[in-house]
Amino acid sequence: MPFKDIIGLSWGALMAYRMRSFLTALGISVGIAAVVLLTSIGEGVHRFVLAEFTQFGTNLLAVVPGKTATFGVSGAIVSTVRPLSLADGEALARIDGVVAVVPVVQGNALVEAQSKSRRAFVFGVGSAVPTVWRIKVTTGKFLPAEERGTARAFAVLGSKLTDELFGGTNPLGQRIRVGQERYRVIGVMERKGQFMGFDLDDAVYLPAERALELFNRESLMEIDLLYEPGASVDRLVTDIKRALVSRHGHEDFTIITQKQMLDVLGSILDVLTFAVAALGSISLLVGGVGVLTIMTIAVTERTSEIGLLRALGAERDQISKLFLTEAVVLAGAGGLGGLAAGVALGQILHALIPGLPVQMSWGYALAGEVLAIAVGLAAGVVPARRAAKLDPLEALRNE
Amino acid sequence: MIRLQAIERRFAVGDEAVYALNGVSLNVEKGEYLSIMGPSGSGKSTLLHIIGLLDRPTAGQYWLAGKDVTGLADEERAQIRREKIGFVFQLFHLVPRLTAAGNVELPLTLAGLPREEREERVREILAAYGLSARARHVPSQLSGGERQRVAIARATVTRPEILLADEPTGNLDRGSGREVTGIDRVFGHP
Ligand SMILES: Nc1ncnc2c1ncn2[C@@H]1O[C@H](COP(=O)(O)OP(=O)(O)OP(=O)(O)O)[C@@H](O)[C@H]1O
Ligand SMILES: [Mg+2]
Numbered sequence: 001m002p003f004k005d006i007i008g009l010s011w012g013a014l015m016a017y018r019m020r021s022f023l024t025a026l027g028i029s030v031g032i033a034a035v036v037l038l039t040s041i042g043e044g045v046h047r048f049v050l051a052e053f054t055q056f057g058t059n060l061l062a063v064v065p066g067k068t069a070t071f072g073v074s075g076a077i078v079s080t081v082r083p084l085s086l087a088d089g090e091a092l093a094r095i096d097g098v099v100a101v102v103p104v105v106q107g108n109a110l111v112e113a114q115s116k117s118r119r120a121f122v123f124g125v126g127s128a129v130p131t132v133w134r135i136k137v138t139t140g141k142f143l144p145a146e147e148r149g150t151a152r153a154f155a156v157l158g159s160k161l162t163d164e165l166f167g168g169t170n171p172l173g174q175r176i177r178v179g180q181e182r183y184r185v186i187g188v189m190e191r192k193g194q195f196m197g198f199d200l201d202d203a204v205y206l207p208a209e210r211a212l213e214l215f216n217r218e219s220l221m222e223i224d225l226l227y228e229p230g231a232s233v234d235r236l237v238t239d240i241k242r243a244l245v246s247r248h249g250h251e252d253f254t255i256i257t258q259k260q261m262l263d264v265l266g267s268i269l270d271v272l273t274f275a276v277a278a279l280g281s282i283s284l285l286v287g288g289v290g291v292l293t294i295m296t297i298a299v300t301e302r303t304s305e306i307g308l309l310r311a312l313g314a315e316r317d318q319i320s321k322l323f324l325t326e327a328v329v330l331a332g333a334g335g336l337g338g339l340a341a342g343v344a345l346g347q348i349l350h351a352l353i354p355g356l357p358v359q360m361s362w363g364y365a366l367a368g369e370v371l372a373i374a375v376g377l378a379a380g381v382v383p384a385r386r387a388a389k390l391d392p393l394e395a396l397r398n399e
Numbered sequence: 400m401i402r403l404q405a406i407e408r409r410f411a412v413g414d415e416a417v418y419a420l421n422g423v424s425l426n427v428e429k430g431e432y433l434s435i436m437g438p439s440g441s442g443k444s445t446l447l448h449i450i451g452l453l454d455r456p457t458a459g460q461y462w463l464a465g466k467d468v469t470g471l472a473d474e475e476r477a478q479i480r481r482e483k484i485g486f487v488f489q490l491f492h493l494v495p496r497l498t499a500a501g502n503v504e505l506p507l508t509l510a511g512l513p514r515e516e517r518e519e520r521v522r523e524i525l526a527a528y529g530l531s532a533r534a535r536h537v538p539s540q541l542s543g544g545e546r547q548r549v550a551i552a553r554a555t556v557t558r559p560e561i562l563l564a565d566e567p568t569g570n571l572d573r574g575s576g577r578e579v580t581g582i583d584r585v586f587g588h589p
Contacts, residue, residue: 005508016496308492311453312506312553313481315474393453396492 001318010325013298024294025334028375031284032338032368033345038280039364040346042273044357049269052195053262056133059099060258061225061233063092063240067254082248083219086148086208089126091247092223095239097231100128103208104222107215111204112177113165120161121203122178124211132226135200140172140187143207151207155183159191160201178204179214233257277364281371287334288375295327295383306387307395320388327380328373335372339365401427401450401561406459408445419445420456429560444489447563451486452476464560481509485554487564491546493538499549500525500534506557524552 014021065084086103093101105124110117123129127145130136143154155176162171171185183206192200208220227236237255245251299306306319343360350358408420419442427433435443448454449461452468461469468479480486485506493502500521507517525531528548538546554562 001509001511005511005514009508012497012501304492305494308494309505309509310477311451311480311486311488311492312509313477313479313484314509315477317474318509393448396453396488 001314006318006321006325007329010322010329013302013322013326014329017298020294021330024290025330025337027287027290028284028331028334028372029287029338029341031280031287031375032335032372033342034283034338035277035280035368035371036339036342036360036365037345037349038276039273039368040342040358040360041349041356042269042276043361043364044359046266046269046273047359048357049265050262053265054258055195057226058258059227059229059231060132061227061236061240062256063088063223063225063244064221064254064256065219065252067252082252084223084253085218085220086212088244088247089220089223090148091243092225092240095236095243097228097236097239099226099228100131101226102126102128102132102224103220104224105208105211105215105217105220107211109178109204109214111161111165113171113174116165118161118164118202120158121198121200122211122214123203123205124208124214125205126208128226129205132224135192136190137187138190139170140185142187143205146207148209151209153181153183153210154186154207156187156189156205157185158189158199158201158203158205160199161204162188164202176204178206181210181214233259273364284368284371284375288331288379291327291331291376291379292383294330295323295380296386298326299323299383299387302387303390303395303398306390307392307398310390310392311396316388319390320384323384323387324377324380327384328376331372331376331379332369335369338372339369342368400429400431400464401425402462403450404460404462406446406449406456406461408442408449408454409457420449423459444565447486447565450561451484451563452480453486481506482557483560485557485559485562487547487550487554487562487566489565491538491550493546493549493553495538498535498537499530499541499545499552502538502549503553503556506553510557520556524556528552 063084065082089101089103092098103124103126107122107124108119109122111120111122125143127143130142137156138159140156142156144152146152155178157165157171157176165171165176166174171188174185176183176185189201189205194200206214212218212220225236225240227233237257240255241251244253309319309322310316342365346358346360349356403423403425406420406423407418410417410419423442423446425433435446437443445454449456452463452471456469459469460467463479463483468476471479494505497505503521503524504517507520512520522531522534525534528551530545530548530552533541533545533549538549541549551564554564
């Protein structure tokens with residue numbers, strides 16, 4: 001019996017109990033929709049986070065004080081080690097293949113203008129920020145490169161802070177006060193948006209040297225390095241290690257490459273996506289139990305039909321295939337419905353909550369459909385075997 | 400064609416043994432028409448089930464077309480049923496959710512015939528039995544006689560070498576039994 005005839009017979013049987021088949025398939029649909037929706041959100045978050053981290057470029061490398069195995073975004077490492085200094089940064093800038101270096105100190109401070117004041121992020125940085133962090137200055141210019149110990153009291157404002165402090169008026173040349181010091185505004189940065197919850201536009205950029213004083217710190221929190229696109233990261237890491245070890249006496253710092261960070265992030269996010277997929281699979285399992293239930297009932301109900309088919313010469317194998325196909329068609333159709341529903345729900349969710357990143361992944365969708373079919377197969381095996389085992393005559397008597 | 404030798408069919412009902420058939424031997428040649436008559440419960444259906452390879456004798460031997468089929472494996476028996484035998488069941492056993500046409504088509508589907516041919520043959524045979532107008536009806540919408548004709552059509556649509564018809568004549572007298580009979584028409588008997 002050709003496969004399309006088996007499908008035809010199975011389909012006919014399913015259509016004879018339309019409502020019941022629909023509801024059973026619906027159980028699978030819910031499971032698949034959950035898998036698709038949850039993985040779409042997981043994948044969306046994944047891409048969102050990676051995009052956040054690569055918006056500053058990919059040829060980046062950071063050095064943070066302290067020997068740690070993980071990467072510290074906050075830089076809040078207890079400083080029992082030698083401070084990471086501006087001089088260290090200058091030394092690193094001289095390494096072959098390094099394009100630019102940004103020393104970083106960050107914190108919070110009250111920023112006061114003539115009439116208004118506001119708490120904002122303070123980035124103590126070097127002149128290379130526009131190059132290394134890929135942020136442009138819209139008006140004025142960025143902090144100039146200056147000799148260590150001579151940094152003038154210049155400040156560059158983020159766009160939001162500018163609006164808050166100066167409204168529509170031109171901030172260039174205006175004086176602001178950060179902590180005890182007065183600064184002259186020499187530039188305004190372009191709008192950059194949020195980064196992992198930090199509003200980069202609600203920030204002020206000061207020379208690192210002055211920020212160290214402001215926060216009363218000895219050590220930089222981080223030194224960011226931009227390297228040439230073709231440069232060998234391994235070689236750079238070796239060179240940086242050698243340079244800093246010779247300055248500090250031992251390895252009391254950690255080098256974080258962008259690749260490392262993205263790898264770690266990527267694998268964490270993969271686990272996350274996988275976990276939500278597994279969560280969705282639980283409802284798929286419940287749908288599978290539904291298919292098993294209905295197929296078990298179907299075999300009992302249609303015992304005499306099975307007997308008749310056997311009497312007409314159907315082999316056990318064919319009976320088994322018929323019921324297995326029914327289960328798979330149920331689950332497969334349910335799966336397709338679930339895919340459509342999952343995608344639609346994702347779109348609706350995205351429309352309702354624009355901030356929620358939703359990224360439908362075809363890989364997971366395909367895996368979801370394969371899973372649905374596998375669930376159908378698994379749920380169909382036992383009823384199908386039971387049907388195939390029936391003795392034709394006894395089954396026929398069952399009327 | 401059909402040769403039975405000392406066929407016995409014993410059923411175990413509790414501790415008791417019920418003999419539906421005991422020492423039945425018979426010979427049916429190709430082209431022969433044979434009626435088996437007997438009172439209700441005398442074993443007619445049981446005998447037909449054994450000849451139709453739906454049941455196995457508890458003793459004796461059975462040759463079909465010169466071949467000993469007594470101990471044949473399940474799948475081989477299914478193949479013979481499919482290819483050589485048409486069976487009209489005493490209770491018809493039509494599939495309730497399938498139309499008359501759908502019921503008649505079943506054995507052709509199991510035989511693996513292409514769809515166009517199946518439909519063609521179903522149309523022909525339904526017309527031959529005067530069921531064309533009932534093709535789209537399900538069994539519950541058919542009269543008893545119509546159901547029987549559908550059952551006969553289903554048994555003959557594959558043009559089997561052997562046609563076995565189990566008719567419910569046990570509780571009818573000979574005259575009225577004739578009236579519900581459809582098989583005679585197939586064989587052209589009065
Ligand atoms: N599966 C079974 N278990 C026990 N006894 C059975 C079984 N099948 C048939 N019998 C018995 O075997 C005997 C013959 O039954 P069978 O159905 O062959 O009779 P029949 O001649 O076809 O009768 P009718 O004309 O009423 O259809 C009966 O006494 C019946 O009770
Ligand atoms: Mg009988």
